[in-house]
Structures are given as C-alpha cells and as structure tokens.
Amino acid sequence: MRNFTIMAGVCALAVAGTVQAAKPVQLGTPAQVKRLMDCRAIAAADQRLACFDREATAMDAAIASRNLVFVDKEKARAAGRSLFGFSIPNFGGLFGGGEDEITQIESTVKSTGHNADGGWVITLADGSVWSQTDDWPGLDPRPGKKVIVKRAALGSFRLSIPGENGIKVKRIG
Incomplete structure (x- = not known):
C-alpha cells in the first residue's frame, strides 16, 4: 500500500509539471509589424509617409537579420505535416492547433x-x-x-x- 501511495504522489507531481509546462506561447503581433500598422493612424500625409518609410526600413533590417520571420499558412501546414508523429513543442500554434491541427x-x-x-x-x-x-x-x-x-x-x-x-x-x- 505504501508503494501505491508513493507512486500516486509521483504521478500527481508529473501531471502537475506537464500541465505547468504546456502553457501556450503568446504570439500576438510582433512589435515591428505593430509599429508599421500604427503609421496608418497619422493624419498628416507627409508624417504618415515618413513613419511608413522609417518602420518599413526597420522591418526590412529585422527580416534581413532573421529577427523577424514570416511563414505563410500553407508552408506552416506543410511543415506540421512533415513533423507529424514527432514529439515537438507547439510553438504557439505555428504548425496548427484547433481547427488546423493535423490529426x-x-x-x-x-x-x-x-x-x-x-x-x-x-x-x-x-x-x-x-x-x-x-x-x-x-x-x-x-x-x-x-x-x-x-x-x-x-x-x-x-x-x-x-x-x-x-x-x-x-x-x-
């Protein structure tokens, strides 16, 4: 009986640790993209254009340095399909999840x-x-x-x- 109690406690801790580790990654909109989109709210045309130019240049630099990476939905699904069956992290739903999950x-x-x-x-x-x-x-x-x-x-x-x-x-x- 003692072995069963210890084993049940170990299992409970393992499940609790798994639940803790399974928190989804918060994706949201990257700061570079948000700043670019915020330029649309500027009323004065010359200031709006300057904002777009500045933020587009910053975004271009982030893409070139691979600090910002874009993946379209079709490529993400293809990557998810090629990894189907492997135990991989969710990466915030990048490879599917919900209605897009590969089953x-x-x-x-x-x-x-x-x-x-x-x-x-x-x-x-x-x-x-x-x-x-x-x-x-x-x-x-x-x-x-x-x-x-x-x-x-x-x-x-x-x-x-x-x-x-x-x-x-x-x-x-």
Missing part, C-alpha cells in the same frame, strides 16, 4: 522491414518512418498500399490499411 496523414507504403521486437518498420512515400509498438500480427503493408496514420489515445499513433486492422506505431524517422 492524420495519408500516404502509401514505400518499403518495410522489422524492428528488434519483430514488429513492422514501415517507410512511407512521404519519407516518414514508423515502427510498430504493439504485437498485433495482422497487417500486410506491401509497398504501394495506401495507409492512414492517425493520432490515437494518450499521444499514441495508429497506422492502418483500409479494410485491415491497424497497429500502434511511433515515428522514428
């Missing part, structure tokens, strides 16, 4: 092999490599077959071939 990918099997436990190692056409973590034997992942990898419970992933049972997997490459 599954679809691809085809490029090649297969076996891991040290005898489970499947499956390389997909997109270059991602997935290793089986359960002992379900009933999967036939021949090259060229369509597969779907979905987020599952407790941060796990499930790879399935339409019409067949799926297996639990983790991304290894």
Whole structure:
C-alpha cells in the first residue's frame, strides 16, 4: 500500500509539471509589424509617409537579420505535416492547433522491414518512418498500399490499411 501511495504522489507531481509546462506561447503581433500598422493612424500625409518609410526600413533590417520571420499558412501546414508523429513543442500554434491541427496523414507504403521486437518498420512515400509498438500480427503493408496514420489515445499513433486492422506505431524517422 505504501508503494501505491508513493507512486500516486509521483504521478500527481508529473501531471502537475506537464500541465505547468504546456502553457501556450503568446504570439500576438510582433512589435515591428505593430509599429508599421500604427503609421496608418497619422493624419498628416507627409508624417504618415515618413513613419511608413522609417518602420518599413526597420522591418526590412529585422527580416534581413532573421529577427523577424514570416511563414505563410500553407508552408506552416506543410511543415506540421512533415513533423507529424514527432514529439515537438507547439510553438504557439505555428504548425496548427484547433481547427488546423493535423490529426492524420495519408500516404502509401514505400518499403518495410522489422524492428528488434519483430514488429513492422514501415517507410512511407512521404519519407516518414514508423515502427510498430504493439504485437498485433495482422497487417500486410506491401509497398504501394495506401495507409492512414492517425493520432490515437494518450499521444499514441495508429497506422492502418483500409479494410485491415491497424497497429500502434511511433515515428522514428
């Protein structure tokens, strides 16, 4: 009973630490962009133009020094898709979140092999490599077959071939 109490306390601390660490990053509008947009409020045309020139020059310098980086939504989704399955920080929703969160990918099997436990190692056409973590034997992942990898419970992933049972997997490459 004592071991159970200690273990429950350790688990509670681990969960509390995870909740603490999971606070979202506050993105907001970068100061350089805000200052540029604030120039629109200046009524006098010559002062407004001077403000735009000054702030555009400062923004150009920030971009050149890589202190300010722009990423369009499509590139962010492509990056999020290429990282699907890896345990990465949220980066304030840069790679999705909410309605844009990637919950599954679809691809085809490029090649297969076996891991040290005898489970499947499956390389997909997109270059991602997935290793089986359960002992379900009933999967036939021949090259060229369509597969779907979905987020599952407790941060796990499930790879399935339409019409067949799926297996639990983790991304290894």
